[in-house]
Every structure is written in C-alpha cells, then in structure tokens.
Amino acid sequence: DTGVSQNPRHKITKRGQNxxxxxxxxxxxxxxxxxxxxxxxxxxxxxxxxxEAQLEKSRLLSDRFSAERPKGSFSTLEIQRTEQGDxxxxxxxxxxxxxxxxxxxxxxTRLTVT
Amino acid sequence: KNEVEQSPQNLTAxxxxxxxxxxxxxxxxxxxxxxxxHPGGGIVSxxxxxxxxxxxxxxxxxxxxxxxxxxxxxxxSHPRDSxxxxxxxxxxxxxxxxxxxxxxxxxxx
Numbered sequence: 001d002t003g004v005s006q007n008p009r010h011k012i013t014k015r016g017q018n019x020x021x022x023x024x025x026x027x028x029x030x031x032x033x034x035x036x037x038x039x040x041x042x043x044x045x046x047x048x049x050x051x052e053a054q055l056e057k058s059r060l061l062s063d064r065f066s067a068e069r070p071k072g073s074f075s076t077l078e079i080q081r082t083e084q085g086d087x088x089x090x091x092x093x094x095x096x097x098x099x100x101x102x103x104x105x106x107x108x109t110r111l112t113v114t
Numbered sequence: 115k116n117e118v119e120q121s122p123q124n125l126t127a128x129x130x131x132x133x134x135x136x137x138x139x140x141x142x143x144x145x146x147x148x149x150x151x152h153p154g155g156g157i158v159s160x161x162x163x164x165x166x167x168x169x170x171x172x173x174x175x176x177x178x179x180x181x182x183x184x185x186x187x188x189x190x191s192h193p194r195d196s197x198x199x200x201x202x203x204x205x206x207x208x209x210x211x212x213x214x215x216x217x218x219x220x221x222x223x
Contacts, residue, residue: 035213040215
C-alpha cells in the first residue's frame with residue numbers, strides 16, 4: 001500500500017450540481033478523517049470515522065454534505081446542490097488509532113464550483 | 115482568537131539561513147503535529163510530538179507543554195524547503211486536528 005489516495009484530484013462543477021469524492025485510506029488504518037482547506041487557510045475538520053462508524057461531524061458540515069464509510073475501508077464525501085462557497089481542497093487522512101495516531105494525508109481533491 | 119496560532123505567516127530567507135517557525139495553541143492536546151504542504155496541496159507529516167524535542171535530518175521540532183508553544187527549526191535551509199508549514203493540535207481521544215493558518219516559507223538561492 002503506497003498511502004492514502006483520493007479521487008478525483010480535481011473537479012469542476014456548476015453551482016447546483018452534486019459531487020462525490022472518494023478516499024482510500026491506508027489499508028490497516030481504522031480511522032479516517034475529512035478536512036476542508038480554503039485558499040490561504042489551514043485545513044478545517046469536517047468529520048471522522050472509526051471503522052464504519054461516523055463518530056463526529058463539524059458544524060461546518062451542513063445538511064448538503066454527507067459522508068459514508070460503509071465497510072470501514074474507503075469513504076465517500078458527497079456534496080449536494082453545490083454552492084460557490086464549497087470551492088476548496090478536500091483532504092482525507094487516515095490513522096491507526098491506538099497505535100501511533102499519526103495521520104497520513106491524501107493528495108486532496110480540489111473542487112471548483114462555477 | 116484562533117485555537118492554534120502560527121508566526122510568522124510569511125517568511126523569506128536566503129539559502130543556508132537558520133529558520134524558526136512558531137506555534138502557540140490554547141486547546142488541550144495529546145500531540146502537536148508539524149506538517150509540510152507543497153504547491154498542489156499534498157500534505158506530509160513531519161513530526162508528531164507530545165513532549166521535548168524531535169530531530170529528523172535538518173529539521174528539529176520542540177514543544178513546551180506548560181507554555182503551550184512549539185517551534186519548528188530548519189538548519190542550513192535550502193530552496194527545496196520552500197513550502198507551507200502547518201502546525202496542528204491533536205486533541206484527546208478523537209485526535210481530530212485543529213490547524214494553524216500555516217507559514218509560507220520561501221528560501222532564495
């Protein structure tokens with residue numbers, strides 16, 4: 001396993017469309033995190049999973065956002081009815097909680113809403 | 115006031131200079147992370163520390179738990195060190211990270 005992967009790397013969509021991103025964590029990692037980073041800012045926490053359970057959601061995650069990790073492996077983040085303010089880099093990270101807790105980041109998905 | 119503050123926000127230096135980036139945090143943490151982000155967005159974890167000091171090559175990270183302060187030092191800086199350096203506080207339990215706004219470092223040859 002070479003690390004955390006995310007797809008797509010770039011997504012351009014029109015306002016009002018739905019988009020879905022995928023994150024494949026390092027295979028033995030039980031925790032998976034989603035973060036969002038807008039231009040010139042540090043990332044902000046969105047949500048995290050331990051195995052398939054979604055344990056915490058930030059207030060940044062409006063009703064238009066939903067995340068799943070159905071089998072405790074890959075995760076998807078869906079944004080419905082996209083808005084221009086959703087334009088950002090969406091970062092995924094995984095960790096082996098209880099072992100090292102160090103988070104390994106994927107390359108991110110850059111979303112542009114026009 | 116942000117829970118994690120970094121300084122400076124931008125730093126330009128000449129090749130070979132000793133670099134220091136500071137991070138102060140107001141939240142309780144179980145670990146403090148230093149991350150490097152290159153243009154294009156990929157983030158690489160440099161250090162995770164909860165006490166004392168860690169060294170990897172030309173990079174050194176220190177933390178003072180009582181003062182809630184951490185520093186990242188780069189010795190003999192090189193243009194390839196140019197990147198955004200981010201500190202992030204990992205809380206108890208969830209370990210979700212609270213990030214600083216980043217320090218953009220530019221090393222000129």
